């Protein structure tokens with residue numbers, strides 16, 4: 001090719017889409033997101049932080065075992081309060097928000113996160129409430145001039161019940177027992193936006209889960225989780241597409257960093 005011939009210039013490659021995932025337990029929903037990274041299910045997307053409030057959460061192992069490994073963080077409420085006399089649950093929530101915001105996610109996914117976050121946490125994620133970055137040395141002029149500012153960063157949650165059904169913890173068990181007692185005739189799962197009122201945010205994806213009279217909770221739960229693993233990826237993609245849509249040509253899910261500039 002002659003030196004004078006024009007080279008094809010590719011449009012600027014889009015910045016990768018960044019996820020923070022909050023967990024408390026086994027992390028099977030997290031694993032579904034890990035497996036979907038940078039595929040057509042979640043194109044050009046990386047999990048940049050997994051945050052747990054329980055040290056023993058197997059989801060932390062899933063993150064560190066991923067390829068490439070995913071950065072993790074751990075902060076539990078009771079140890080935080082013990083180590084910080086005078087601090088409150090709200091202070092804990094603000095520290096959670098700092099950890100999350102520092103990772104600069106585009107979307108936050110609560111995937112089996114068993115802690116009710118306060119309005120102040122959500123305010124930080126909405127970008128309405130700047131917080132000081134306490135990781136910097138006190139008096140550091142940067143800290144004064146550049147508090148952590150962000151947002152809005154959407155927060156979504158997977159909940160193993162239908163909208164308005166069995167809000168809160170232990171929803172699977174409560175729903176199963178209510179069905180077997182004939183108190184409800186349908187069960188399901190949803191992913192919803194997170195607001196202060198627990199499990200009352202706008203539903204994003206809702207799916208019924210078939211259940212039969214007399215079947216064991218283990219059989220029902222296995223069916224339910226397999227539906228969760230689908231909708232958590234679908235809902236995450238939907239919200240990512242809202243805040244950081246893929247350019248039309250980028251729909252193939254291949255990491256734009258993997259593309260080679262053609263002469």
Ligand SMILES: Nc1nc2c(c(=O)[nH]1)N[C@@H](CN(C=O)c1ccc(C(=O)N[C@@H](CCC(=O)O)C(=O)O)cc1)CN2
Nearest residue numbers: 113114115116117157159168169194195196197198199
């Ligand atoms: N402000 C919100 N916080 C959270 C939401 C939400 O919709 N709004 N969703 C939950 C997830 N969740 C149900 O989907 C849920 C998790 C935990 C609890 C709860 O009672 N937690 C107790 C502690 C329980 C424990 O440690 O075992 C608590 O936080 O005191 C209710 C609902 C995530 N957060």
Ligand SMILES: NCC(=O)N[C@@H]1O[C@H](COP(=O)([O-])[O-])[C@@H](O)[C@H]1O
Nearest residue numbers: 025026027028029112158159160168
């Ligand atoms: N109220 C929140 C709640 O009950 N969440 C539920 O915890 C489980 C976490 O499993 P995982 O750790 O294997 O993803 C999931 O079934 C999720 O719906």
